[in-house]
Amino acid sequence: xxxxxxxxxxxxxxxxxxxxxxxxxxxxxxxxxxxxxxxxxxxxxxxxxxxxxxxxxxxxxxxxxxxxxxxxxxxxxxxxxxxxxxxxxxxxxxxxxxxxxxxxxxxxxxxxxxxxxxxxxxxxxxxxxxxxxxxxxxxxxxxxxxxxxxxxxxxxxxxxxxxxxxxxxxxxxxxxxxxxxxxxxxxxxxxxxxxxxxxxxxxxxxxxxxxxxxxxxxxxxxxxxxxxxxxxxxxxxxxxxxxxxxxxxxxxxxxxxxxxxxxxxxxxxxxxxxxxxxxxxxxxxxxxxxxxxxxxxxxxxxxxxxxxxxxxxxxxxxxxxxxxxxxxxxxxxxxxxxxxxxxxxxxxxxxxxxxxxxxxxxxxxxxxxxxxxxxxxxxxxxxxxxxxxxxxxxxxxxxxxxxxxxxxxxxxxxxxxxxxxxxxxxxxxxxxxxxxxxxxxxxxxxxxxxxxxxxxxxxxxxxxxxxxxxxxxxxxxxxxxxxxxxxxxxxxxxxxxxxxxxxxxxxxxxxxxxxxxxxxxxxxxxxxxxxxxxxxxxxxxxxxxxxxxxxxxxxxxxxxxxxxxxxxxxxxxxxxxxxxxxxxxxxxxxxxxxxxxxxxxxxxxxxxxxxxxxxxxxxxxxxxxxxxxxxxxxxxxxxxxxxxxxxxxxxxxxxxxxxxxxxxxxxxxxxxxxxxxxxxxxxxxxxxxxxxxxxxxxxxxxxxxxxxxxxxxxxxxxxxxxxxxxxxxxxxxxxxxxxxxxxxxxxxxx
Numbered sequence: 001x002x003x004x005x006x007x008x009x010x011x012x013x014x015x016x017x018x019x020x021x022x023x024x025x026x027x028x029x030x031x032x033x034x035x036x037x038x039x040x041x042x043x044x045x046x047x048x049x050x051x052x053x054x055x056x057x058x059x060x061x062x063x064x065x066x067x068x069x070x071x072x073x074x075x076x077x078x079x080x081x082x083x084x085x086x087x088x089x090x091x092x093x094x095x096x097x098x099x100x101x102x103x104x105x106x107x108x109x110x111x112x113x114x115x116x117x118x119x120x121x122x123x124x125x126x127x128x129x130x131x132x133x134x135x136x137x138x139x140x141x142x143x144x145x146x147x148x149x150x151x152x153x154x155x156x157x158x159x160x161x162x163x164x165x166x167x168x169x170x171x172x173x174x175x176x177x178x179x180x181x182x183x184x185x186x187x188x189x190x191x192x193x194x195x196x197x198x199x200x201x202x203x204x205x206x207x208x209x210x211x212x213x214x215x216x217x218x219x220x221x222x223x224x225x226x227x228x229x230x231x232x233x234x235x236x237x238x239x240x241x242x243x244x245x246x247x248x249x250x251x252x253x254x255x256x257x258x259x260x261x262x263x264x265x266x267x268x269x270x271x272x273x274x275x276x277x278x279x280x281x282x283x284x285x286x287x288x289x290x291x292x293x294x295x296x297x298x299x300x301x302x303x304x305x306x307x308x309x310x311x312x313x314x315x316x317x318x319x320x321x322x323x324x325x326x327x328x329x330x331x332x333x334x335x336x337x338x339x340x341x342x343x344x345x346x347x348x349x350x351x352x353x354x355x356x357x358x359x360x361x362x363x364x365x366x367x368x369x370x371x372x373x374x375x376x377x378x379x380x381x382x383x384x385x386x387x388x389x390x391x392x393x394x395x396x397x398x399x400x401x402x403x404x405x406x407x408x409x410x411x412x413x414x415x416x417x418x419x420x421x422x423x424x425x426x427x428x429x430x431x432x433x434x435x436x437x438x439x440x441x442x443x444x445x446x447x448x449x450x451x452x453x454x455x456x457x458x459x460x461x462x463x464x465x466x467x468x469x470x471x472x473x474x475x476x477x478x479x480x481x482x483x484x485x486x487x488x489x490x491x492x493x494x495x496x497x498x499x500x501x502x503x504x505x506x507x508x509x510x511x512x513x514x515x516x517x518x519x520x521x522x523x524x525x526x527x528x529x530x531x532x533x534x535x536x537x538x539x540x541x542x543x544x545x546x547x548x549x550x551x552x553x554x555x556x557x558x559x560x561x562x563x564x565x566x567x568x569x570x571x572x573x574x575x576x577x578x579x580x581x582x583x584x585x586x587x588x589x590x591x592x593x594x595x596x597x598x599x600x601x602x603x604x605x606x607x608x609x610x611x612x613x614x615x616x617x618x619x620x621x622x623x624x625x626x627x628x629x630x631x632x633x634x635x636x637x638x639x640x641x642x643x644x645x646x647x648x649x650x651x652x653x654x655x656x657x658x659x660x661x662x663x664x665x666x667x668x669x670x671x672x673x674x675x676x677x678x679x680x681x682x683x684x685x686x687x688x689x690x691x692x693x694x695x696x697x698x699x700x701x702x703x704x705x706x707x708x709x710x711x712x713x714x715x716x717x718x719x720x721x722x723x724x725x726x727x728x729x730x731x732x733x734x735x736x737x738x739x740x741x742x743x744x745x746x747x748x749x750x
Contacts, residue, residue: 231252
């Protein structure tokens with residue numbers, strides 16, 4: 001308090017001094033203008049400093065008293081409470097003597113190694129912060145001002161100041177920290193810090209943290225447990241062992257142990273033993289519904305407003321989640337995974353339900369059982385990166401149809417092919433190890449043929465596929481120079497939430513709407529911070545459209561694909577007859593309610609070595625994405641894409657969603673042309689065409705030439721001649737494309 005008292009009296013003292021000086025030189029102002037101006041400037045600066053930084057400084061003695069904080073409540077869309085985030089008013093305070101030495105040493109080692117030697121401020125930390133904030137390139141900076149805080153500064157920041165991240169708040173923190181060091185001893189400061197610092201969730205203080213994570217008193221924490229807790233305050237949400245990435249908790253624990261080793265608090269053997277110890281976590285005491293979703297929302301809130309506002313600010317957060325749909329989806333995932341666990345070696349599954357028109361997340365099932373920590377059940381598979389298999393093929397064909405000059409009836413060859421570069425040769429194969437010769441794009445996509453997809457990508461270019469994927473919402477494909485033609489078969493990982501955006505873009509007729517988990521946020525004073533249903537002002541809409549960059553969304557979403565292209569893909573993927581040749585008619589990909597087929601489009605995908613199995617699809621109003629597999633990457637057994645695995649989960653969820661709704665259909669974009677074609681070659685029907693079908697075309701791309709089928713005798717003669725001439729099999733197949741023959745045998749595995 002002495003330091004603050006001195007600082008607060010400084011303007012008065014300086015004012016009297018300056019007034020005296022000015023009185024002496026006032027009579028001769030004309031002869032001393034610069035000197036007078038200098039003293040006036042000093043007085044002005046002192047006044048600004050006083051009123052801006054000193055006058056409202058809190059009393060450091062407040063550290064001895066803890067005031068209760070308002071809890072943040074997270075609700076579903078119907079007002080059902082999902083979780084309460086709060087600072088426990090009945091915390092248990094411990095004296096420093098009751099806290100184990102390894103807890104204190106671990107905290108000092110990772111947070112403030114010079115704690116017992118500095119006077120509240122670390123010059124090294126300040127230099128690091130200045131360097132970060134003023135000399136690091138903008139594209140390499142973090143989103144906020146760099147800290148450089150000592151334990152004393154952290155205590156002051158958390159207990160006495162607001163969580164705003166400004167230079168003004170930082171200056172107040174420095175002044176108060178110096179004052180706190182004069183009032184309290186080092187041990188008292190450390191004791192207050194360990195009793196007040198946030199360890200994540202509702203746990204504030206080391207005792208609550210020990211109880212929450214390990215179900216024991218802090219007095220009984222061992223070295224491994226103590227170092228894990230010591231690593232949490234830096235980022236309680238992202239480092240939490242209960243969070244979406246529990247591996248980060250162990251990584252942070254290793255950093256703490258390494259720092260203790262450097263400070264000679266422990267020896268190498270102790271560090272190694274603690275790193276190897278398997279920790280037994282206690283189940284959370286506070287009930288949490290839809291836990292993966294709640295953590296997803298909490299992380300989003302922390303990113304926007306900061307950890308302290310989330311855990312102390314008394315926010316009321318109304319999310320997009322429908323708890324009834326969430327529980328239905330959870331049951332569907334659990335039931336179906338349990339049913340195939342032994343026969344197919346499948347131990348986990350996930351599901352996501354969204355509204356494509358608004359991007360609202362209605363349900364998020366991150367695993368079979370969140371509380372199964374032993375098997376990483378708390379890992380959120382909807383936000384984790386996994387290989388998508390063929391479920392990304394629609395993105396390849398989206399670019400081919402939009403800008404590659406393809407139509408649904410473009411002929412693509414399903415024949416053996418290899419692509420070579422200086423370091424490897426790539427030979428794609430189909431799921432069934434068979435080849436169907438020339439097929440239309442429609443047939444290639446509907447039956448999920450691999451080789452036509454690779455041929456298409458080879459023609460349009462990998463960089464164009466990456467560009468199209470990013471436009472449609474894929475955020476994990478950022479290194480096109482490292483990808484090859486297998487990208488169209490799902491060689492690069494994606495997140496389910498991103499696939500939700502991509503499939504929602506198709507359902508939304510080419511308009512991308514990013515996912516949102518939050519409908520409305522109200523602060524502790526009742527002020528609405530966010531409301532997605534509140535109409536924006538006309539001026540706001542006009543301003544955004546006028547100044548929007550390529551990355552900005554206009555009101556209602558961002559068009560990234562023409563409605564024509566989106567409709568052509570939907571028309572293919574909703575056609576049960578088009579995919580029947582590969583999947584059959586009566587499969588889980590077909591949604592029937594009371595004997596009536598509902599209009600949905602759907603795509604499956606199975607990754608290499610059967611490690612991931614997906615089924616993603618949408619009705620006109622809802623999208624459902626499902627996945628099954630194993631967290632540790634073990635391959636599944638005998639998974640048949642579209643029949644077993646993720647497809648039955650998708651079918652059950654989608655059927656439950658649509659059973660109480662009236663039938664709806666995807667709208668046909670105005671201007672589309674429907675033309676009857678010959679199904680085998682995509683041309684206008686002729687007398688020899690074995691089967692006709694109607695297909696949709698963008699005006700100007702419809703076929704104008706009639707098909708032609710030569711007689712069997714002519715085809716046989718031509719085939720024999722080409723074989724005698726030693727022509728390659730692929731050339732013979734192309735030459736006999738219109739023949740009622742199978743052509744040369746190509747069914748062997750390459």
